[in-house]
Amino acid sequence: MRVLRDRPQRRSRSTQRLAPGRMPKYILLIGGPGAGKGTQAQVLREKLGLPQVASGDLFRDNLKRETPLGRQAKQYMDRGELVPDDVTVAMIRERLRQPDAARGAVLDGFPRTIPQAQALDALLAEFGGRVDVVLYVQVDEAVLLERLAGRWVCRGPQQHTYHMLFNPPRVPGVCDIDGTALYQRDDDTAEVQARRIRVFFEQTSPLIDFYRQRGDLVEINGEQPISAVAADLLAAVEGMTAV
Ligand code: AP5
Numbered sequence: 001m002r003v004l005r006d007r008p009q010r011r012s013r014s015t016q017r018l019a020p021g022r023m024p025k026y027i028l029l030i031g032g033p034g035a036g037k038g039t040q041a042q043v044l045r046e047k048l049g050l051p052q053v054a055s056g057d058l059f060r061d062n063l064k065r066e067t068p069l070g071r072q073a074k075q076y077m078d079r080g081e082l083v084p085d086d087v088t089v090a091m092i093r094e095r096l097r098q099p100d101a102a103r104g105a106v107l108d109g110f111p112r113t114i115p116q117a118q119a120l121d122a123l124l125a126e127f128g129g130r131v132d133v134v135l136y137v138q139v140d141e142a143v144l145l146e147r148l149a150g151r152w153v154c155r156g157p158q159q160h161t162y163h164m165l166f167n168p169p170r171v172p173g174v175c176d177i178d179g180t181a182l183y184q185r186d187d188d189t190a191e192v193q194a195r196r197i198r199v200f201f202e203q204t205s206p207l208i209d210f211y212r213q214r215g216d217l218v219e220i221n222g223e224q225p226i227s228a229v230a231a232d233l234l235a236a237v238e239g240m241t242a243v
């Protein structure tokens, strides 16, 4: 794990802001498609008791329910492109206003552009919070493709994630946690995967510098086993938000 900031200064600022029970805590996960954002957000959710707010999962849930938002998002998701910022920000705004997010959230896949990051700052300020730590899960392109090729996701509301080789379910085709059937995502075709990876490096990677310059970024080696990545992420969160 490589920490990209002057720790003592950052920690003292966090200490002021995160008095127990007073300030909501917002943790961001950034990484390419297949980097393990969803896998790790589920671990952080369990360990920290904060909800996972995943923009991709929210879009897919809307798609399943055939809402106007889902229909609007589908045309972008099918091409592996980003859904427009105004639509995405409005959806996240509504999600973060739900009571279960009053203490904060683990944000998985949002923001992905500088305007989204700026909108998030404004939104969190309304809630009396701010971005506490940005965890960049770094994985090279070849490994991203290998991860996406073997991924299976469950149909349950939490969209638990498996991998044929690296994290197989106990019973093939069935979620260990909620027993729902596993499926492969529509945007996991080779063509759309390649487009999503390109979009990440072109449109989302500027965010890494944006947060690095603010001193909020922690870079994590995502090419380790799932449990080792999780341990590094938890250590980073504890380092950034300890009171
Ligand atoms: P989204 O659903 O967020 O897709 P993504 O960013 O392409 O990322 P993925 O969900 O594919 O990967 P992940 O990092 O969660 O990896 P996972 O944990 O599953 O977004 C989909 C679409 O929605 C976008 O293309 C866009 O259209 C739209 N969208 C979403 N957010 C948006 C936004 N903010 N703005 C605009 N549009 C937005 O892991 C992958 C696989 O690897 C799994 O099989 C897992 O078991 C395995 N694995 C995980 N970690 C490891 C490890 N350490 N070792 C071995 N295997 C591992």
Ligand code: MG
Binding pocket: 037, 038, 039, 054, 056
């Ligand atoms: Mg995901």
